[in-house]
Structures are given as structure tokens and as C-alpha cells.
Amino acid sequence: MIHGLGGTRHDFGALDRKFEQIGCDVHLPSLPGHGSNPDALSRTYRELAERYERVDVAGISMGALLALMLSAREQAVL
Secondary structure, eight states, X not given: OBOOTTOOGGXXXXXXXXXXXXXXXXXXXXXXXXXXXXXXHHHHHHHHHHHOXXXXXXXXXXXXXXXXXXXXXXXXXX
């Protein structure tokens, strides 16, 4: 789950906890400039792809666009 520009991981409210209650593992990385670096999303995605059979990516506002771009980019890599 990727937050939007100017947002934080807390913008998802209780949604991450709701997913966890139904058995999903949830990861909320910080965007670059928010305590992270530019390659953090790709690196996080690749680490998760090695650990899980399926990785779903979602976002809010600009985070949604980044989720789409990340998915398209990484599909070509994996």
C-alpha cells in the first residue's frame, strides 16, 4: 500500500489492520523523501516477490499511479 504525495503510511487509517484481520500481510513503505530513497519501492517489491507467491499493490492518489507504474515495470523484470 503506497501513500500519496505529501501523505504518510497513516493515510490508510485502519485499512491495513482490516487486511491483516483476514490473513493478509501488509507492507506500507515510505515514499522517497519521506524517510526512504528512490529505489525503495522496486527493492521492496522484489523482496516481497521472493517471499510471496502473489504480491498485490495499491495506493492512494499519487501512490495509486506509482503502484501502476511499479507493477508495469516489475512485470517486465520478473
